[in-house]
Amino acid sequence: MNWNIVLAATIKWVFMVLVFGLGVAGILTWVERKMSAVIQDRVGPNRASILGFRMLGLFHPLADAIKAFTKEDFVPDGANRVLFFLAPLIALVPGMLAFAVLPFGPGDNLVIANMDSGIIALLAITSFGIYGATLGGWSSNNAFAMLGSLRAAAQMISYEVSMGLNLVGMFMVFGTLSFSQIVYAQGHLLGGWLPEWGIVVQPLAFILFMAAALAENKRAPFDLPEGESEIIGYNVEYSSMRFATFFLSEFFEVVLIAAIVTVLFLGGWQIPWLDPKGIAGGWIRVLQVGAFVVKTLFVIWVMMLARWTLPRFRYDQVMKLGWKIILPLSLLNILVTAIVLAML
Amino acid sequence: MSAEMIVFWILAIGAVLGALAVVLPPFGRNPLHGALALVVSFIFMAGVYVQLSAFFVAVIQVLVYAGAVMTLFVFVIMLLNLTPEELAQPKYSWYKVLSVFSALAIGFIVASGLTHVLVHFHAASIPATFGNAASVGGVLVKKWLFVFEFSSILLLSAIVGAVLIARKRRS
C-alpha cells in the first residue's frame, strides 16, 4: 500500500470537505437568511457584532455555532443513547465522504478518489443518509419524532429510486460511470458551438434529478420530514450540538447536490469556448476550479430560490409526485434516450 | 503477516461479528440493532470484495444491500414498532437443535474439505480492468444476456407480489 497516496487523498479530502464544504455550508446559513429576508422584504440578521463591526450579519453563523456548543445537551428519557448519539453523525458523514468521488478540476490530482464507477459509489454512500434521519427519530423515544422519521424514510426511499434512474440516461449518453470521464466528455461542443453538457443532452433528467435530489435532501418544498415551522420532525428531541449537526448535514448536502449537479449536468470544471492555449499552464486549472465553484454556487442559489418561493407539498402530494410523475417520466426519459441513441 | 492478510482479518472479523450480532440472541434481541449490525457486516463484506478485485460488485453491494435492502428493513421495523423480544424465551425444539448441529457439522465438513481441495488453487493473473463496471457489464449483456433480462420479470413479480400482499384492499 502506498502511504503517499493515502496522505495525498487525506489532504485533498480535508481541503475539499472541511474548507470548501464546511466553509460554504457555514456561509450558506447566512446567505439563506439574508436571501429569505430580501425575498420577504425584511432586513435579516444584522445584530451579531465583533468590536462593533456587524459586517451585514456575517458573524451570525459564528454566534450560532457558539450557541449550539454551549446549550444544554438534552437526551430524552427512555431514548436509545447510542443511536441517539450516532444518528446525527450518520446523517453528516456520508455527505462528507461523498465529496471524495467528485472531480473539482481536470486530471487525476484534483479528485480524491477517481473511481471507475464513481457515480454508483456516490449513490451508495449518500443512501446512508437515510439511516441518520430514521434512527434519529426512532431513538428519541418520541411518537412525533418517530412519525417524522417514518415520513423521512418513506420520502427518501421513494426519491432515491428516481434519482438513480435519472442518471441512467446520462450513463447511456456518455457511456461511463466515472465522474471524471463524464466531465471530460462534456467538454465537447455539439455542432461546434453548443457545449455537450448534461443539461443539453438530458434536459428532462436535469429537472427531474434536481427535484428528486431536493426531495432526497428533505429541503423545501419537500421538507415534510422536518417541517421546521409547523410539522414536528424527526429531530424534535435534538438540541445543542446534535441538532446543529443535523442542521449542518442538511447544508452540507445542499453543497453536495449542487456539486453533483454541476459535475453531471453543467459541465463540471469545463469552461466552454475557452481556448486553453492562451493561458499559462497553472492558471487554466485555477480558472477551471473556479468555474466549478461558481457553477456550484449558482446551483445552490437556485435551490435556495426554490426554497423561499415555493410552498410546501402535502405528504400525499410528495408521494404522488415521486411515484406517479417523476418515476414514470424518468423511465420515459430512459426509453427516449435509448431510442435516440439507437437511431443515431 | 502481510498487509493484505491483516486487512483480510480485520474485514473478516468485522463481517463475522456483524453477522453474529444479528443471529445470537443476546445481541440481536432488538431487531433494529440486528439490522444495523447487518449493515456493518455488509460493508465489511464489500471490503472483502474489493480485496478480491470486485470493485463494481462491492459498490453495488453497498448500494443495494446497505443502502436499499437494509433501509427497507429499518423502515419496516419502525413501521411495525417492534419491541425487543425480551419476554420471549427462545423455544428449542428438537429440529432447531438438530438443524444447528447439522449446520455446524456441515461447516466443519466443508472447512476440513477445503484444506485439501483449495490449496490447488492459485490466484490467476488478471487484467487491470478485472471487475470494473465495463467488464461486469460486458459479461452481463453477453454471457448472461437472457438471465439478466429475465431478472426484470423477477423484480417486477416481486413488486407486484409485495403490493398484492401489503396494500390496503380496494373496497
Next chain:
Amino acid sequence: MNDIVLLSPIWLSALTGLLVMLIDVLAARDQRPGYLGYVTATGMVVSGALALFLWRHGAALTSPFLKGVFSFGPYTLFFGLIVLMMAAASLIIAPDYLRQQDADQGEFYVLAAFSASGMLVFVAATDLVAVFLGLETMSLSIYAMTASNPRSAVGAEAGMKYFVLGGLASSFLLLGTAFLYGITGSTNIVDIGNYFMVNPPLGAAILPSFAMALVIIGLGFKIAAVPFHFWTPDVYQGAPTPVTVWMAGAVKAAGFAVFGRLLLTMFHANTFMHIAFNYKLVVLALALLTMTYGNLVGIVQTDVKRILAYSSIAHAGYILLGVYAVGTSGLLDSSVGFYLLTYAVATIASFGVVTLMGGSMNEDTSLDRFAGFGRRHPLLGLLLTISLLSLAGIPPFAGFAGKFYLFKDVLQSNVQYNLPVVIFALVNFPQITGLNSGVGCIKRPICCVIFTHLMLDVTLLRLRSNGLNSLHLKHFLQPLSSNLSGNLGP
C-alpha cells in the same frame, strides 16, 4: 431472431402478466377481476400452443445467446407443456374460489403468469444460474399468491412458512451452485457433468459431493421429498386452494423436470462421483422415505387438503423411484413423464373439487364436511372419487397404469435392489390415503355447491380417456418415446 422464437413460450407468458396488469389498471374500478383469470389461462394455452409448435418445427432453431443457458429440446417442451396445462387448469379454477373468499385481486393473476414464465425458465434452463433465477421467479410469485388473501391468517402463515423454507432451500441450491462453479469453472450442467467425467477430483471428493448434496437438498425442498417436506402440509392447507393446485401440480412437475435433468446430466455416468457420492442411492433413500412417510402420515389426517398434501408427498416418492430407475438416456422415454401426467390430472381434478367446496365452506376443508358429498353433488362426487382412486392407483384408472409402468420400468432396469424396492413400493401403495378420503365423500349431506365447472368436466373427460388409454399405454407412449428419446442436453 431465433432466440425470440425459441423463447416465445416464456416471453408470451410473461407478456400475459403484463397485459393482465394493464387490463387490471385500466378496467373499471367496481368490476370484479375474475375474468382476468380466464385471460391469463388463455395466455397459458397460447403459450402452450407455441411450445407445441416449437416441438414440431423448432428442432433446427439455434441461437448463440441461448446456447449453454437454455435448451428447447423435447424434454423442455414436454415438461413445459405439462406445466402450462396445469397452470391453465389452476387458473380456471381460481376466479370463482377467490370471489367466494372475497379475495379476488387482479395482481393474483399477474403473479400467476409471471410464476408460469419463471417455471418455464426453470424447466428450460441448462445452466444452474438460470435454474436458480427461474426457481426464484416461480417461487417469489407463489409466496405472494399464498399470502394474498388479506383476511386469511392461515394464508399469511402458510406464506411465511413457505417463504422462509423456500428461501433456505434456494440458498442451499445457490451454495451448491457456487461450489460447483468453483470446482469446475462453469455453471452449465453439461460442462459440469463433462468435467467430472474427464477430470479427477481435486484432492478429496468431499467438496464436489457436498456441492451435489446441496443442490439435491435445494431441489428436494421444492418437490417435497422427505426430509425436506415439512413445509408441505401446512402450506398446502393454508394456501388458497387454487395456489395449492398450482404448487401440487405445476411446481412439482417443473421441480421434477429440473431434478431429473440435473441429476442425469451432471452425474452422467461418471465413475468417480459414484464412488464418492452415489447419487442413485441417495435418490433411492429419498424415494423410499418419501413414499412411506407420505402414506403413513396421510392416514391419520382429517383435513382434505392435508390428505392431498401427504398424497402429493407420497407421489413424489414414486416419481423419485422412477428417477432412480431411469438410465442415462433420460426421463422422457421412461414412464416418469406419464406418471407425472396422470398424477397432475388427478391432482388438479381432486383439488379442483376441493376448491369448489372450500370456497363455500369458509375454507374449512376437514373431512367431516365432505360427508354425504356424493349425494349432494353426484357429478363432483364421482369426479372426486375417480381422481382419488386414480391417485391411489386402483386398476381401471390412469393412476394405476402410471404406477404399473413405473414399477415395470424399475424391474426392467438394471439398477441395484430393483426387486425389493418394487415390492416395498407395492406394499406401500397409497390406497389408504385415497380410500380414506374417498369413503368420506359418500356419507351424508350437509351443505351445497352451485358450480359445475367447465374445466372440471374437461379434466374428467381427460381423466377418463387417459384411463381408457392406459389399457394401451404403448400407444400413448410410443409416439412420445420415439420422438423424444434421449434429448436431455442442449
Next chain:
Amino acid sequence: MGVPLSYYIGLAVVLFTIGAIGVATRRNMLVVLMSLEIMMNSVNLVFISFARFRGDVGAHGIVFVVIAVAAAEVAVGLAIAIQIFKHNRSVNVDEADKLKY
C-alpha cells in the same frame, strides 16, 4: 495474492453457517429474513473469490443476479411479515401456529 483462497471460502462458509443457524433458531421473522440475506451474501463471496482465483469475471454477473434475487426476496418477505403482523400483532414465527401438524 497474499491471502489464499481457502481463507475466503472459509469466511463464506462461516457466514453461511451463521445465517443457517439464524434461520433455524431465531423466532422473529425479520431476523430470519436477515439471516437469509447473510446466507445469500456468503454465497456471493464464494462466487467472487472463485472468480478472482480463476480470473473469470463471468461469476460477477452471477453475483448480480443473486443480489437482484435477494432484494426481490426481501421485498416479498417484508410484505409477508407485515401481513403476519396484521393478523398476529407480532412477527414471531412460533406464534403463527394456526396450521398444526
